Amino acid sequence: MKHIGIIGGGFSGTMTAIQLIYKATNSIKITIINDRDNFNKGFAYSPYSKKHILNVITEKMSAFPDKEHDFLDWVILKEEYKSYDRTLIANSFLPRYVYGEYLVDTWEKAKKIASEKNIELQIIESVVDDIEVSAEIITIVLHTAEKITVDQCVITSGNQVPRNPAITNMDFYKSANYFQNPWMIDSVLHVDSELPVLVIGNGLTMVDTVFGLLEHGFKNKIYSISPNGFNILPHRHNGLKYTKLVEEFTENMSLYDFVKLVNKHVKLVREYGVTAEPVIDSIRPYTQSIWKKLNETERKKFMARLRHLWGVARHRFPMHSHDKIQQLRIDNKLLIKSGKILNFTEVSPKHIEVEYFDKKEKEIKKFEVSRVINCTGPESNLSLVENSFLKKALMKGILKQDSLYLGVIADTDTYQILDINNHKHQHLYTIGSNLKGELWESTAVYELRVQADKLAQQLLA
Ligand SMILES: Cc1cc2nc3c(=O)[nH]c(=O)nc-3n(C[C@H](O)[C@H](O)[C@H](O)COP(=O)(O)OP(=O)(O)OC[C@H]3O[C@@H](n4cnc5c(N)ncnc54)[C@H](O)[C@@H]3O)c2cc1C
Structure with a gap:
């Protein structure tokens, strides 16, 4: 029986497993290792406060790319929301703990399907300390020194804690x-x-x-x-769909021309009393392909001059x-x-x-x-993350980082990780924030649900 190991049980790890369960046609074994008691939720959806809310509206937070309203349909059946107007809830920013409950429930439903299909599930609460890669198998080493051998291994370790700013003391x-x-x-x-x-x-x-x-x-x-x-x-003009920029956008644009185009449209909408958000949102489906086409100098320029502005425009x-x-x-x-x-x-x-x-x-x-x-945001330079299996994998040449230290080098069609010699690992994959260097936008449910779906197809192929 094929054994698939998943390191990290937040949104990406959970949804990869769920997609595997739904798509599998043969018996498989799935082992998920998560280092703390927030399985299914990760940090994002196990907040310590009920006042911590999603920054994306309900109708855009389905965990499945092909079931657009899955989260909304689930929420509206809940006792506390069922008397509300569906359109209001669809356009609301709900507490993040509610989304965590949705992921737990989605997992529980998938578990029932797994038992009907004879899919074996093993959930381990432990820290992964190291990985060893050979031609046939991958060995996952836990901090207890226990070793788990898998045929395929997916790294969904997500967000790392922020870096300590450099200071004198x-x-x-x-x-x-x-x-x-x-x-x-x-x-x-x-x-x-x-x-x-x-x-x-x-x-x-x-x-x-x-x-x-x-x-x-x-x-x-x-x-x-x-x-x-x-x-x-803030999110303003919620729901306004702006299409004119995309009509003028061409795939081969340089960073300079692209920024010029964005500025032109921001200026234009402002003349009509509309702020920049709908213009920025209209680019979202193209951000990954724009990033992939930028050359190294343009990417560096973006990081030095536009990264902060982009962050403000995007993360509302x-x-x-x-x-x-x-x-x-x-x-x-x-x-x-x-x-x-x-x-x-x-x-x-x-x-x-x-x-x-x-x-x-x-x-x-x-x-x-x-x-x-x-609160400076997750660290992406793996060589700076102490006590991490990813840092060890980097040192051993199992993986390498992009030149901007945003994530690891991987094939973004198959999600296979590349080693230090640019050879694609046959059994080692990653999705989520580890792909930031390759895709720039690889953090939110919007992208991760697609990655989990595509990766599951790849793992079962
Ligand atoms: C505070 C916050 C709020 C957010 N809000 C939104 C939002 O409203 N909408 C949206 O679309 N996106 C939001 N995001 C983006 C968020 O990153 C993704 O939506 C998603 O939660 C990422 O899931 P993940 O599984 O890739 O990573 P994570 O959620 O970080 O999960 C990774 C898991 O792996 C575990 N892990 C790491 N290393 C090891 C190890 N060595 N051994 C074992 N386990 C390990 C971690 O403990 C964690 O449980 C938010 C992010 C944060 C941080």
Whole structure:
């Protein structure tokens, strides 16, 4: 019986297994190894707060690419939502824990099909420490030293914790007042309100962290420092479909011409009182193919000059959350700064001095906080991720990274990983955020559900 191993049981690992179960015509064995108690959900859909909401509307969050309304149909049958207007729910941003429940339920349904089809399922809660690859099999080594031998192995290890910013005193990161993982509840618990808190980063995780701090009774100011201090944007013009840019877009456009085209259309819609979001959204189905066609110099240029702008335009959040954030800023409770962190010094056990270069005022400034929470986003450079089987695989030449250190090199049609000599592994695959270097957009359900579907076909072929 073919044995398929899946490392990581978040959305990508779960949906790969579910697609395998539905598509399999012969008996197979599937083993999923997930390192914590958030099987099916990953960090994204096991939030510590009910106030943490999806940043995509219900009708666009189906876990299946060919069942457009699967999530909506599931939600509308739930007791708490069934009396609501379907269109309202379809266009709402629901709490992320609800999506986690949907994934668990979807998994439970698939498990029943698996038992009818004699598909053997094994779920292991453990950390994968290492992998060994031979011509025929892959050995997955757990931190207990137990070894699991599989015929095919899929890496869906997803989002890594953020990188520690480079500062003079790197020892600071051992402090109990520093929280590198912003998705764990302890980052917002028992915070001393006598001093402010610093959130490094100014994206959607910063918003979750601010709401988490307030929910747990934090009363003082919250600082957020990021390189540009951009305002994160709300979802406006929800549902407006803009088509004119795509009509003028050609596959062979250079980055320069493409940016010119986007700017032209953003300017045009603004003249009619519409903001840039519908223009940006219209590009979404083409982002991967645009990225794939960019040459190395263009990709580097994009990363240096446009990455942050793109992040702001793409990663928006619901209007009501935006209003709350704006109010906190007006009330001087949330202070968003643009600049570069230079150092953290622990003056006393409850007292950290933050030193940063303020980009706007062009001078080095200092302030004091009781806690620092890192919300800079998942680390993609595998050589910087400590204690990771991916780093070991990189060192052993089992895989290699792209030149921008965004992910691993893989064939994006078959999802087979390439080794250091550019040879395609016959049995080693990856989907999800490990493909960011190859596809740029490889993070959200929108892309991952397609990858899980295609990968399952590939594994069973
Ligand atoms: C806070 C947050 C909110 C988000 N909200 C949305 C949203 O609203 N809509 C949307 O479309 N996308 C959202 N995303 C994007 C999100 O990345 C994807 O939707 C999806 O959850 C990614 O799933 P994944 O399985 O690829 O990765 P993950 O969810 O990160 O799952 C990977 C799993 O592998 C496990 N793992 C890692 N290493 C090992 C190891 N060595 N051994 C064993 N197990 C291991 C991890 O613990 C984890 O459970 C969000 C992301 C985050 C972080």
